[in-house]
Amino acid sequence: MSWTKNTWKRITPLYEKILAMPFNQELMQGTLPLEKFKFYMAQDAYYLGEFGKALSTLSGRMEKMAHVLEFAHFAAGAIEVERALHESYFKTLGIPDTIEPSPSCLLYTNFLLKEAKYADLATAVAAVLPCFWIYKKVGDHIFEQQSSVENNPYKNWIDTYSGEAFAESVQKAISITDELAEQSSPSANEAMFKAFEMASKLEWMFWDSAYRLEKWPV
Numbered sequence: 001m002s003w004t005k006n007t008w009k010r011i012t013p014l015y016e017k018i019l020a021m022p023f024n025q026e027l028m029q030g031t032l033p034l035e036k037f038k039f040y041m042a043q044d045a046y047y048l049g050e051f052g053k054a055l056s057t058l059s060g061r062m063e064k065m066a067h068v069l070e071f072a073h074f075a076a077g078a079i080e081v082e083r084a085l086h087e088s089y090f091k092t093l094g095i096p097d098t099i100e101p102s103p104s105c106l107l108y109t110n111f112l113l114k115e116a117k118y119a120d121l122a123t124a125v126a127a128v129l130p131c132f133w134i135y136k137k138v139g140d141h142i143f144e145q146q147s148s149v150e151n152n153p154y155k156n157w158i159d160t161y162s163g164e165a166f167a168e169s170v171q172k173a174i175s176i177t178d179e180l181a182e183q184s185s186p187s188a189n190e191a192m193f194k195a196f197e198m199a200s201k202l203e204w205m206f207w208d209s210a211y212r213l214e215k216w217p218v
């Protein structure tokens with residue numbers, strides 16, 4: 001079984017917890033309070049900028065030219081989505097331009113930047129994969145379930161992550177990760193799993209922190 005197939009099997013209980021989160025359930029129903037969505041949007045803009053830098057670092061660490069190029073495209077894609085958020089939601093929702101990251105957001109982005117720079121290459125790639133794959137799965141799930149909901153105010157968000165362009169990137173990221181896993185030892189494959197699992201937990205925390213409008217304790 002491929003590394004990614006095996007990993008998805010092991011991560012499924014956590015993925016199901018993510019689907020059941022009130023943030024995602026209410027986003028799907030269109031009932032998520034706007035204040036929570038605005039908080040999420042602002043934090044996600046910060047996230048996408050740092051995520052873009054992590055992908056850029058990974059691009060420069062790749063051995064195959066095809067992979068250098070793919071990760072450069074991913075990095076550009078993340079920054080373009082960030083830009084698009086500023087052009088659409090930021091203007092209409094009146095979100096300020098400078099964003100202080102919440103504790104969970106900073107924890108997640110710093111984890112990704114640290115892995116991208118210092119982890120073994122295969123582990124570093126496994127650390128960024130949940131950002132692609134979990135969003136694709138959540139986006140598809142919400143898209144399939146929301147046909148009964150009319151005029152969902154979060155349609156734009158849903159369309160981004162259930163769309164064809166994002167699907168192509170996700171498929172490429174999955175196949176590069178499997179290629180690197182095949183060239184790695186069983187213990188390296190387990191280190192990859194640990195990084196994937198950590199990033200998946202941080203995805204859960206990111207949604208949870210938005211729902212709670214997380215603040216710094218001091």
Ligand SMILES: Cc1ncc(CO)c(N)n1
Pocket residue numbers: 044047048130131132135203206
């Ligand atoms: C927190 C988070 N993870 C993943 C994605 C998908 O790029 C996103 N926009 N935000």
Ligand SMILES: Cc1ncsc1CCO
Pocket residue numbers: 073074075076077078079081131132166169
């Ligand atoms: C993972 C990801 N999220 C937003 S853009 C992007 C890279 C795809 O181009």
